[in-house]
Amino acid sequence: MTRPAAALLAVLLLAACAPQGPTPGTAAAPSRADLVPDAHDGPLTTTGTVLEDAGHGPQLCVGAVATSYPPQCGGPDVLGFSFDDVPAGVYEAAVDSRWGSFALTGVVERVGDRDVVRLTAPPRPTTEPLDPPLVAEFSVDFTTPCPAPAGGWTGPDPARASDDALGSAGALAPGVPGYTLLWIDEQAPGHRVLNVSTAGDLAAMESAVRQVWGGALCVSPAQRSEADLARVREEVEASVAPLVLDVQLDAKAGRVTATALLARESDQQRLDERYGPGVVRLSSVLRVPST
Template structure:
């Protein structure tokens, strides 16, 4: 099934994701509590323990071209042929020692997905064990975001109380109204209740079948009144752990100082509004770095992860 996220850039920027089988939690009170934040002392497999000296392991895309030696891509990978990227140099990585068929070779470039183990040597990684091709079980599992409404489904199902005001124009107006309310978190559309037949019949384009979701750190009744003034479709107003303004401010601050105090500079920085967090990735990030971010921005505002991790097993 399908849900839509109305991005902060505007209603024209819409993300479609699979939401098959996702339903609101039974018995959940509408907007009763913000999303739970994991305790600060819970072990995080995506961070390096403070006491771990190395070696480290990383799973990722390795590229070598005519102008540069092998490097582990830690930035965006251009979908060209051959691909292009920027990343961290790998000392001791040799494509010719790898099994045939484990990498591609195009126009003088060689590349593929590999697991590398090594230690930091300046800004490079010096391998301490042979690299191996990455398998389906290597690396962290991809995130599985849920677009399902946190409000329980009303008796009789989701319905538009005022169909005449359940239109795309009304949705645009509701988004503008919601953003203007103090504490605004996120606005998204849940359509996880649609059947495959309804999706095939393009019910995803019918505002009467939208469940409009708005989250806020402020007063729920105030947000509901603001949105209901223009929107007549199904509506769920829920509590947000952090406001859009708070997350944007934290992201911008990190972009300015590139994670001062961490083991290495940031290689990725995103505002994950659906999760209600800023996600930051560094080549080497330790548990102590996350604690510093929690002290600076508040627990749960920024989730830090490390490209390099202790070797599995």
């Protein structure tokens, strides 16, 4: 990663903290519900799990929440929140931890080297999830995109369609230029199609995989290679700043998803200009209150 790239991303994400807009108190309808318009400088809202334990005060969970008991998660501190001020029946408690789902309204403040949420209204217990969710969901369509051959999904050499051969293909394919993703489509018991997507040459990928795999095979085109997406993810992660809270690579969809404490529409526009539309999907934890 080059330093100019990291600097650019750090600037655009840190800029989200600064109030923007021509007139204080103005509000504008967002073009996307998970981004904040540049003209909005009032309080923002979010919904999620708030967790407090023996070693840390209340924090908003962002990303995956470990399903242990009590749960574990990470995210920005929530100032002005106290479990002592909400009814005991709306949260759970165990092993010096308290947690529950709340709708929060507040603003972003810098405390030391961290950005936190300071509440401007009392928290409201809720069981309603934020729509769209804090962290974008990954693609889950792992069907085979290739049309079925005339004779059905049978490979040229069934003797080389074993689990060992599959493991060899899984080790070989990522080394072929342009590789994006590998998955298995279990169409019926004992009938599986090995899928490999690539942003490179389809014939070159098929030839390489056929060296070790004799079963059914579909090689399909992808917009971006795993290596390209990994580079973008590393650049976004390097600019954590710390406004960016969660960065993930979705090779199936060909994009990187980034969740920031406060992300404005202009931040997404700058990412689109740098990487191309749709390569990085930026979402804001804090959003404009619905009317």
